[in-house]
Amino acid sequence: MKRLTSLAAAALATALAWPCAAQEKFALGLFHFNLQYVAGGMLGFWALPNAELDLESDAIEDLIVTESFSPVIDLYAKHPTWGVDIELQGYFLDVLAARHPQVLEKLRTLAKSGQIDVVSFHYSDQLFIGYPAESWKRSQALTQATFAKYDVPLSRTVFCQEGQAGEGLPGHMAELGYRTMVWPKNLWTYQHGDQPAQPLYGFGDLFAVQGGRGASSAEVELTWTFLDDGELLATGDLNPYFPDVFRHKPEAVKQYEDELLALESQGFAIVTVDQYVGAIKDKVPHPPMPPLLDGTWQPKSTTGVLRWLGGKGIWPGERDNEVRSLGALAQRELSAAETAAKSAKLDARAELDAAWRLLFLGQVTDASGINPFRGEVEYGIAHCTEALRVARDVIRRAKSAAGESEVTIDPASGTMTPGATAELRGTTVDAPLELAIDAGDREVTTGWEEIEAGHHRVEITFGVGASTKARVSFPGTLEDELFTTRALVDDSLATYRRSDFSFESFQLALPAGLVSLGKQRFLIKDQARVHLAAKITRESGTIEILDETLPPDETATWVFHLFDGTPEQALALARSVNVTRRVSR
Amino acid sequence: MKRVMIAVALCLAGCHDGEEGGRSAQAESLALDVDIRETAEARLERDGDSLRVRLTLSRGFGVAEDGAVLTGAGTVERFPEADVTLFAAQLSSPPVASGPCGAEPVSLALALHRRGSARRVAGSLTPYCGSGVWSGVPARNPLRLSSSAPKEE
Numbered sequence: 001m002k003r004l005t006s007l008a009a010a011a012l013a014t015a016l017a018w019p020c021a022a023q024e025k026f027a028l029g030l031f032h033f034n035l036q037y038v039a040g041g042m043l044g045f046w047a048l049p050n051a052e053l054d055l056e057s058d059a060i061e062d063l064i065v066t067e068s069f070s071p072v073i074d075l076y077a078k079h080p081t082w083g084v085d086i087e088l089q090g091y092f093l094d095v096l097a098a099r100h101p102q103v104l105e106k107l108r109t110l111a112k113s114g115q116i117d118v119v120s121f122h123y124s125d126q127l128f129i130g131y132p133a134e135s136w137k138r139s140q141a142l143t144q145a146t147f148a149k150y151d152v153p154l155s156r157t158v159f160c161q162e163g164q165a166g167e168g169l170p171g172h173m174a175e176l177g178y179r180t181m182v183w184p185k186n187l188w189t190y191q192h193g194d195q196p197a198q199p200l201y202g203f204g205d206l207f208a209v210q211g212g213r214g215a216s217s218a219e220v221e222l223t224w225t226f227l228d229d230g231e232l233l234a235t236g237d238l239n240p241y242f243p244d245v246f247r248h249k250p251e252a253v254k255q256y257e258d259e260l261l262a263l264e265s266q267g268f269a270i271v272t273v274d275q276y277v278g279a280i281k282d283k284v285p286h287p288p289m290p291p292l293l294d295g296t297w298q299p300k301s302t303t304g305v306l307r308w309l310g311g312k313g314i315w316p317g318e319r320d321n322e323v324r325s326l327g328a329l330a331q332r333e334l335s336a337a338e339t340a341a342k343s344a345k346l347d348a349r350a351e352l353d354a355a356w357r358l359l360f361l362g363q364v365t366d367a368s369g370i371n372p373f374r375g376e377v378e379y380g381i382a383h384c385t386e387a388l389r390v391a392r393d394v395i396r397r398a399k400s401a402a403g404e405s406e407v408t409i410d411p412a413s414g415t416m417t418p419g420a421t422a423e424l425r426g427t428t429v430d431a432p433l434e435l436a437i438d439a440g441d442r443e444v445t446t447g448w449e450e451i452e453a454g455h456h457r458v459e460i461t462f463g464v465g466a467s468t469k470a471r472v473s474f475p476g477t478l479e480d481e482l483f484t485t486r487a488l489v490d491d492s493l494a495t496y497r498r499s500d501f502s503f504e505s506f507q508l509a510l511p512a513g514l515v516s517l518g519k520q521r522f523l524i525k526d527q528a529r530v531h532l533a534a535k536i537t538r539e540s541g542t543i544e545i546l547d548e549t550l551p552p553d554e555t556a557t558w559v560f561h562l563f564d565g566t567p568e569q570a571l572a573l574a575r576s577v578n579v580t581r582r583v584s585r
Numbered sequence: 586m587k588r589v590m591i592a593v594a595l596c597l598a599g600c601h602d603g604e605e606g607g608r609s610a611q612a613e614s615l616a617l618d619v620d621i622r623e624t625a626e627a628r629l630e631r632d633g634d635s636l637r638v639r640l641t642l643s644r645g646f647g648v649a650e651d652g653a654v655l656t657g658a659g660t661v662e663r664f665p666e667a668d669v670t671l672f673a674a675q676l677s678s679p680p681v682a683s684g685p686c687g688a689e690p691v692s693l694a695l696a697l698h699r700r701g702s703a704r705r706v707a708g709s710l711t712p713y714c715g716s717g718v719w720s721g722v723p724a725r726n727p728l729r730l731s732s733s734a735p736k737e738e
Contacts, residue, residue, distance in 0.1 A: 040729065043621055057726050322700075325667075329667045350720070355720065358723075358727075375620070375729070378620075378707065378729035379726070381698075381708065382711075382727040382730070385671070385696040385697070385708035385727075386694060386696050386727050388696065389673045393720075528664075554703060555701070555703065557668065557701065
């Protein structure tokens, strides 16, 4: 959301609607900073070498700190009565400690005074709604440890990279000490239309506010002064992809300061989200939120999560499926390596922790969206490949420690047993349903196998061609109920009713790979072979999978499972495919 | 333009390797881009699941000398359920005083993955400070490696 340009006027208009003297007024600002804004740096962004623009990762990170982050911190240091939320990934603190210790000290001081709430839910700005929860769990643990290491208080508020949000978050938030979710307003209205917001909502046993959307009641008036990429405020809306002009513009900060001063003069308290919730939670109702599907903060312009899982951006060189399926493969292998090390009593904790760190850096959103250039794509691939290498090295050592040359590793049971086990393959059969496939000039072949009764596997191969687009539609039966899983909750089903939503279609990341094609039929993507968004619609049971980023002269093979059975059986199968994959090594 | 010419030259060198346009069952030469702007030539020699690697870098990025020739041993790792092969090797560089490891030698982990029978490989060369250090927080971001053109199969 772009900062409002006439905050004072808007606030005044709302105030006139509720002239009650007891009404309390609050102004919230949440700055989302992302040190992986240009993941891997600018090398190679432009066709021709240019020393001024070809900045490596550290240089871009330093610019983000000095030109955009520091000026915002300084603004609030200048106004001790103002509160603000600063959201950043845990990795940000590591960089501050290593190269900007004075900025870290300033942040720590303001965080300890309660003036700045430092919001963080993940160590890396990763696409956590698109993977099984384990990667985020490790990332979250490292974030908590990083904040403790640098003695920076961690906020009770949650806002995430690209505004990722999901109904599965509160189960984790409560046990980790978080209290309030900032749910992006556009992800809300995309699903339910443009309705007035309440000042506060119940979110499970916790709270939620619509991020970026003002609210007004007899008791409370809420306005938002900022909810956007923090990098943009102090630089006059320029971003780090333009490192030669991405500079602190004091006049831009001054303009924002003046807007806040005007609000303050109108009686608005400029506070943190946590302070706001603390002030109003006993004074206003907090109705439950409507059903909301997982997603990101600008679903209209990004076609939901598609932009990270198959949708193309503006630069050549994007390869979403390679990036995301490699991330899934490396995550599976790390889960297997954890099991193997434990089973063999091999102390590989340090190696595995380091590999998880590489993995969630590699799962960064910017490696496949919104507009990744080749350097960001390869940042994701490079980190995930190194995580994969370390995982396999641990497995190799675990096998050696156990005196085995071939083993089956089953993360679900936590065992490593001698000998190989058959893969999830079956016998060739005729297609149990007809797929609609469009891949332009590419030759397409499909091969169906029956693994057991009601369980099919299909391999769809796209030959080389000029087309960068491939679409596969799986026909389904239109049922109001839709089964899938939520982000960060891999072990239970989520059931939604299409009729509860106002959208025509919605893109799901499928973190465990599962979505229903009817009451008793399910589609499961094998994430290490195909990790693209699934499009659902209100008026059809068909599921569409689309990749617009196929490299022109390369083949691609997608693998799905089609399962007929109960939702619970389908969930168990999806988990065995994507969450706790049994592997022979 | 210079980069393209180097890539073509390296690929041509690779194409002398024998069958299948530079690939054979035992050895292949790969022309790679490194962080897009730079290049490397990788020579992979396989013996079963064992691997010998010789990697020539056009630029060392502070973790090897510019033009360094690095050699080391590794393994070929297979992921049949994903139709992926991983080429992993451990390479080493003497200290680069101006680099992030200073007076320490640098351990460089090579990891290249390949889908099915594709020519394309992509992955990383990840530097760790110290001798024989193959995990931890890297000395800098992994260097990004990917096949240079041509990529047709």
